Amino acid sequence: MKKTVIDGVQRYPTNGLKVLVIGAGTSGMQTALECWRKGCEVEIIEKADELSPIGDYFTITPSAQTTLKDYPSMYVQYHNRVYDCILSVFAPGGDCIGYEVVEWNRSNDGHASPDVKISFLNRRPEYAQMQLDQLKRLAIPVHFSQKASSMSEVDNRVIVETETGKKFSGDICIAADGLGTVFRRREEPIRSDVMDSGYSIARCAFPTSHIKPDTPAWKLVETVKEQPEFRIYLADDLHLILYLTADYVGIALTHPDDTGADESWSNLRDPAVLIKVLEKSAATWDPAVVSFMKQVPVKVVDWKLKWRDVNPSWTSASGRILAVGDAAHSFLPTSGNGVTQAIEDALSIGECLRLGGRENAAWATKVHNKLRFERTSVLQLMGFVNRDEIHKADLSAIKKAGKSLDVGFFRLGRWTWNHNPEKYATDNFDACLAHLRDEKPFQNTNLPPGHVYKPWTLQEENERMAKGIQSDLKQNGDWSV
Structure with a gap:
């Protein structure tokens, strides 16, 4: 052949x-x-x-x-x-629960x-x-x-x-x-048959240079100078993922779909929506995380998580x-x-x-x-x-x-x-x-x-x-x- x-x-x-x-x-x-x-x-x-x-x-x-x-x-x-990133789990307040390498690299x-x-x-x-x-x-x-x-x-x-x-x-x-x-x-x-799953995910990415060195958020950037990190904060009925690399960072916040999103599938929203979602949760959040959210320089795409059976x-x-x-x-x-x-x-x-x-x-x-x-x-x-x-x-x-x-x-x-x-x-x-x-x-x-x-x-x-x-x-x- x-x-x-x-x-x-x-x-x-x-x-x-x-x-x-x-x-x-x-x-x-x-x-x-x-x-x-x-x-x-x-x-x-x-x-x-x-x-x-x-x-x-x-x-x-x-x-x-x-x-x-x-x-x-x-x-x-x-x-x-x-x-080549590390996986980590954190409590909302900033307490590290554990680190892990990706599953396929543990085999x-x-x-x-x-x-x-x-x-x-x-x-x-x-x-x-x-x-x-x-x-x-x-x-x-x-x-x-x-x-x-x-x-x-x-x-x-x-x-x-x-x-x-x-x-x-x-x-x-x-x-x-x-x-x-x-x-x-x-x-x-x-x-x-397209249905709402009941949740939305707010997502964005931007250059790491937008995080200012003189703010609490800078400590998150400092931790990934040597190795990128996939960091997830677990709270009651929501979770926040921070994608942390030397040149780009990102956010993915999965939350109940109750923040005013209209019936369209996605909305370009003011980054303040991220803070509002965190404030609605019962958790007390790490000041570094809050500082990080406040420095988001771009609109957030708030996707309604739709579902088809x-x-x-x-x-x-x-x-x-x-x-x-x-x-x-x-x-x-x-x-x-x-x-x-x-x-x-x-x-x-x-x-x-x-x-x-x-x-x-x-x-x-x-x-x-x-x-x-x-x-x-x-x-x-x-x-x-x-x-x-x-x-x-x-x-x-x-x-x-x-x-x-x-x-x-x-x-x-x-x-x-x-x-x-x-x-x-x-x-x-x-x-x-x-x-x-x-x-x-x-x-x-x-x-x-x-x-x-x-x-x-x-x-x-x-x-x-x-x-x-x-x-x-x-x-x-x-x-x-």
Whole structure:
């Protein structure tokens, strides 16, 4: 099998498939890269005028970086900006509960991407720019200022029309356009199933130089001169994350959605909202934290944490249209897996389309859906479980125990980050296709060993938490490191 090489990227032979990707976010751009590398012709349709510079930090675990080595230029660009950070937990008043290295670095057996330096901190705008730079080097078209308004299927082709009246045609269309995706509007035109989770997250990032040396906040900056830190303050029914690096700092404050945000999904708000949220809590906050909040020089994006109940169907009936990332499965930030699972989708669908080829392209999307659904569903549920754990954590007990932090996203489990989604698709494509097409037996193995999958809903989770019942999710199968 002869491959061509462009910008150091080895591309599989052209398979004759044209793939349209809606959305130039992290999920959409990685999907385009993976489909192109596997031999597809690809175009991206993006509603924004340009790549947004807005954003703070996100976590990408090893399972989503298994193909980074296949993009040599991007690999170098990534490692030029990687943050080797420590994780820490603090009480609101400033008492340190404990420090920890990231879970995959505590394992003696390594992880799914041993050739990549994995960090708990990645700056969102920089990562997106890295992906866009790679798309440009590979000459993959990105059509900005084109908001997809409809998609239709005609004679085994998918037609995407934008609000400007422009039409794009392809064999497969992949919707990577987030929670309000045009895919769900097409598949479920009557039902509106986007719900509020009951919480919001206020986020921002800015240069560390905005923190003045003569203020209490400076001690937070001083602590990270040698090593960046992912610091989380746990309080009753809210938590505050400070992303602390030598050049950039960020804030993510998850709180009950009662601060006056309107019905839109996000609001650019005055940074004073951060102080107001802290003041509403029963805790007494470290003056350094309050000082830090007062020096925020930018508007805060206060995201309403919306939720769409788990839906096992990510494709159109024909299989010609597929949703990925948040368009298929929304995540709470406390899962520590939203971006990771979006990129895992990209790695999986690229390989499925390669294996299916033009003849079985429509089946390939359904195989991908079957291979991925239960895994993402369990990790979606983990977001609720993690939030419950950290919002009700017994800090004194954790500190007294003096052992590894074992709450929330500090405990993910080897099954999450030692998974290789591309290889999983390679190994399971034929068996899964036979299951879907010929009703042959098939069982996913990309879950915690021994896990028995159980469907669930937001209503059920809210009722569980309201009754104070602890979830048994992390006792269902092997969640160990």
